[in-house]
Amino acid sequence: MDNDNKKKTIYDLAVLVEASPSAVSSVLNGTWEKRRISKKLAEKVLKIADEQGYRLNTQASLLRRDKSNIIGMIVPKYDNRYFGEIAEQFEAMARAKGMFPVVTCTQRDPDLEFEAAKELVGYQVECLISTGATDSDRITAYCKAAGVQVLNLDLPGKDAPSVISDNYTGARDLTNLIFRRCQSDLGWSGPLRFVGGRLSDHNTAARLKGFMDAHKERGLAVPSENIQASGYSADAAWNSLRDFYPDGPTGVFVNSTISLEGVVRWHSQLADATGSIRFGCFDRDPFGKFLPGNVGMVEQNVPKMLETLFKMVGQSKLVQDVILIPCKLEEF
Amino acid sequence: MDNDNKKKTIYDLAVLVEASPSAVSSVLNGTWEKRRISKKLAEKVLKIADEQGYRLNTQASLLRRDKSNIIGMIVPKYDNRYFGEIAEQFEAMARAKGMFPVVTCTQRDPDLEFEAAKELVGYQVECLISTGATDSDRITAYCKAAGVQVLNLDLPGKDAPSVISDNYTGARDLTNLIFRRCQSDLGWSGPLRFVGGRLSDHNTAARLKGFMDAHKERGLAVPSENIQASGYSADAAWNSLRDFYPDGPTGVFVNSTISLEGVVRWHSQLADATGSIRFGCFDRDPFGKFLPGNVGMVEQNVPKMLETLFKMVGQSKLVQDVILIPCKLEEF
DNA sequence: GCACCTTGCTCAATCGATGGTGCAAGCAAT
DNA sequence: ATTGCTTGCACCATCGATTGAGCAAGGTGC
Numbered sequence: 001m002d003n004d005n006k007k008k009t010i011y012d013l014a015v016l017v018e019a020s021p022s023a024v025s026s027v028l029n030g031t032w033e034k035r036r037i038s039k040k041l042a043e044k045v046l047k048i049a050d051e052q053g054y055r056l057n058t059q060a061s062l063l064r065r066d067k068s069n070i071i072g073m074i075v076p077k078y079d080n081r082y083f084g085e086i087a088e089q090f091e092a093m094a095r096a097k098g099m100f101p102v103v104t105c106t107q108r109d110p111d112l113e114f115e116a117a118k119e120l121v122g123y124q125v126e127c128l129i130s131t132g133a134t135d136s137d138r139i140t141a142y143c144k145a146a147g148v149q150v151l152n153l154d155l156p157g158k159d160a161p162s163v164i165s166d167n168y169t170g171a172r173d174l175t176n177l178i179f180r181r182c183q184s185d186l187g188w189s190g191p192l193r194f195v196g197g198r199l200s201d202h203n204t205a206a207r208l209k210g211f212m213d214a215h216k217e218r219g220l221a222v223p224s225e226n227i228q229a230s231g232y233s234a235d236a237a238w239n240s241l242r243d244f245y246p247d248g249p250t251g252v253f254v255n256s257t258i259s260l261e262g263v264v265r266w267h268s269q270l271a272d273a274t275g276s277i278r279f280g281c282f283d284r285d286p287f288g289k290f291l292p293g294n295v296g297m298v299e300q301n302v303p304k305m306l307e308t309l310f311k312m313v314g315q316s317k318l319v320q321d322v323i324l325i326p327c328k329l330e331e332f
Numbered sequence: 333m334d335n336d337n338k339k340k341t342i343y344d345l346a347v348l349v350e351a352s353p354s355a356v357s358s359v360l361n362g363t364w365e366k367r368r369i370s371k372k373l374a375e376k377v378l379k380i381a382d383e384q385g386y387r388l389n390t391q392a393s394l395l396r397r398d399k400s401n402i403i404g405m406i407v408p409k410y411d412n413r414y415f416g417e418i419a420e421q422f423e424a425m426a427r428a429k430g431m432f433p434v435v436t437c438t439q440r441d442p443d444l445e446f447e448a449a450k451e452l453v454g455y456q457v458e459c460l461i462s463t464g465a466t467d468s469d470r471i472t473a474y475c476k477a478a479g480v481q482v483l484n485l486d487l488p489g490k491d492a493p494s495v496i497s498d499n500y501t502g503a504r505d506l507t508n509l510i511f512r513r514c515q516s517d518l519g520w521s522g523p524l525r526f527v528g529g530r531l532s533d534h535n536t537a538a539r540l541k542g543f544m545d546a547h548k549e550r551g552l553a554v555p556s557e558n559i560q561a562s563g564y565s566a567d568a569a570w571n572s573l574r575d576f577y578p579d580g581p582t583g584v585f586v587n588s589t590i591s592l593e594g595v596v597r598w599h600s601q602l603a604d605a606t607g608s609i610r611f612g613c614f615d616r617d618p619f620g621k622f623l624p625g626n627v628g629m630v631e632q633n634v635p636k637m638l639e640t641l642f643k644m645v646g647q648s649k650l651v652q653d654v655i656l657i658p659c660k661l662e663e664f
Numbered sequence: 665g666c667a668c669c670t671t672g673c674t675c676a677a678t679c680g681a682t683g684g685t686g687c688a689a690g691c692a693a694t
Numbered sequence: 695a696t697t698g699c700t701t702g703c704a705c706c707a708t709c710g711a712t713t714g715a716g717c718a719a720g721g722t723g724c
Contacts, residue, residue: 287623
């Protein structure tokens with residue numbers, strides 16, 4: 001049978017079916033009717049291809065075709081539900097559209113992001129989705145020079161269309177929710193604290209603005225030590241709170257579920273004060289609802305974001321530059 | 333400059349540097365010294381390639397080479413830390429070894445798993461890692477016929493080497509921990525309940541055996557209604573518990589963090605009984621520690637699993653069929 | 665002045681699949 | 695018997711990069 005482990009090619013099949021490689025090729029790629037190959041030969045080819053376990057060499061096929069149908073995505077991390085959902089749904093939607101998705105995880109490392117983007121361009125992706133990229137403009141510049149479409153997701157970029165959450169409104173709503181619950185549960189009215197993320201990051205900046213505006217509406221000033229955007233890691237959030245022992249009610253706006261891990265660690269180690277703390281988190285995690293003190297989470301609308309994104313794939317003239325997708329606020 | 337959006341090829345570069353395409357190629361792929369190309373020409377090629385934004389066409393390159401250096405992985409879901417960590421670390425390790433990782437998510441759908449495996453073979457992967465695959469033997473058979481190495485991860489298969497956790501021991505240890513805490517916290521000694529997973533799945537079966545053996549050691553019988561392996565979804569776990577209102581202390585072995593979501597939902601809705609429940613979970617989630625009633629979690633040793641796996645990549649003669657990696661038990 | 669080696673390249677076949685073009689056989693119409 | 699159309703394929707250039715083989719120019723030794 002096929003005890004030789006070399007892969008079968010259309011030339012091998014051609015010998016077996018006693019026909020030409022081009023006939024075999026056209027049968028296998030479905031163009032045989034157009035090429036007036038007889039049904040009889042077509043069936044014979046398919047039968048033998050099946051018996052021999054033939055599989056198209058995608059590399060060779062793509063080299064010859066003009067379209068690759070490959071769509072690439074870079075994603076920072078798989079350590080939270082948000083990016084996990086993005087990757088999963090992106091793959092599902094790409095497949096549904098007959099494309100081949102290639103997703104690669106770049107660890108929030110700008111150089112790795114750029115390397116990965118270059119690699120994907122080498123694989124002839126037709127479109128590259130740059131998700132949460134630290135330096136998306138460098139990627140965009142490279143891809144533009146290579147004639148590859150780029151779309152930004154989650155974080156905006158200057159030179160390519162971007163689909164992102166309405167971070168400002170989501171953050172303002174979440175801040176208001178925390179205010180409301182601090183008032184009703186603790187009889188206390190702020191100001192709140194902001195923990196996690198980076199100020200240099202667009203999303204953190206937009207969320208902080210929503211946070212600040214909610215304070216302004218209440219005529220509240222926010223002391224600068226209340227803003228602790230010390231990075232995207234649980235340890236960073238933990239470090240920025242570890243020496244803080246509240247002497248009264250406290251409300252915390254947590255920027256990302258990763259930061260939430262650090263905040264919850266802090267929260268759980270406070271002896272008495274634990275009951276007089278309320279927090280809310282931008283981004284959702286299914287366990288969040290069950291964490292004591294958590295009053296609500298913002299869920300970014302991933303299906304809607306991806307749906308919007310996929311409408312732009314392959315379009316050359318795109319009107320809008322940054323498209324904002326509303327978030328959903330879940331109160332616990 | 334490069335305002336034409338067609339991709340540059342070595343032929344385009346050859347014209348610009350006034351040399352042959354083969355000289356250009358050998359400079360770009362680093363074989364130029366072996367091929368006795370002068371340093372002067374090499375530098376000229378590199379300079380112009382850079383100016384022109386040249387990028388190797390991987391498709392064409394791979395077609396000609398014998399090794400692709402692509403390593404593929406299929407993964408069921410990105411909705412939990414375990415598979416997320418596997419994907420992330422797999423990519424990092426593959427890159428560190430100079431390979432190009434392609435990971436694709438197959439939604440626990442056996443047909444999608446198989447389709448994805450076939451696609452990856454078409455992309456000339458040198459090795460396919462089949463992670464948690466429902467029907468790994470079908471994938472193995474296909475890949476063997478195509479001469480592609482397969483390694484199973486997380487779930488074992490008959491016809492290819494497998495690296496999996498020591499589910500039995502991990503589950504027995506976790507069961508013992510739950511017993512211990514039920515005794516010390518509640519003065520109660522079982523029998524416990526088992527929730528989540530599928531009995532047809534090897535891992536669930538091994539974990540259930542560990543669960544049962546821990547009961548046997550204590551001379552305890554487990555009523556059949558205590559075993560609720562109703563699937564891998566939060567809703568399934570929730571459904572299998574929703575009508576259960578404990579009238580005394582209760583201990584639950586939760587099989588996967590996804591099932592834990594359902595269990596916690598149930599737990600949080602019990603009125604009085606909530607304090608007399610203890611549970612533990614196979615698989616870790618950073619928020620688990622903060623869930624009331626949770627006494628511990630089993631963490632699978634992903635770095636060790638992948639390290640073991642990568643040692644086998646490219647090896648033709650492999651001695652051991654199923655390699656068990658010990659888990660770590662974390663008590664809260 | 666001739667043989668021989670080294671240097672620095674170029675030539676052309678090749679990887680596997682694709683698709684435009686061409687050609688032979690068969691049949692009908694005149 | 696000749697023209698013309700249809701059917702059913704085969705031939706071959708091509709995609710971009712790689713690599714064994716070969717060749718011309720220049721240098722060295724005797």
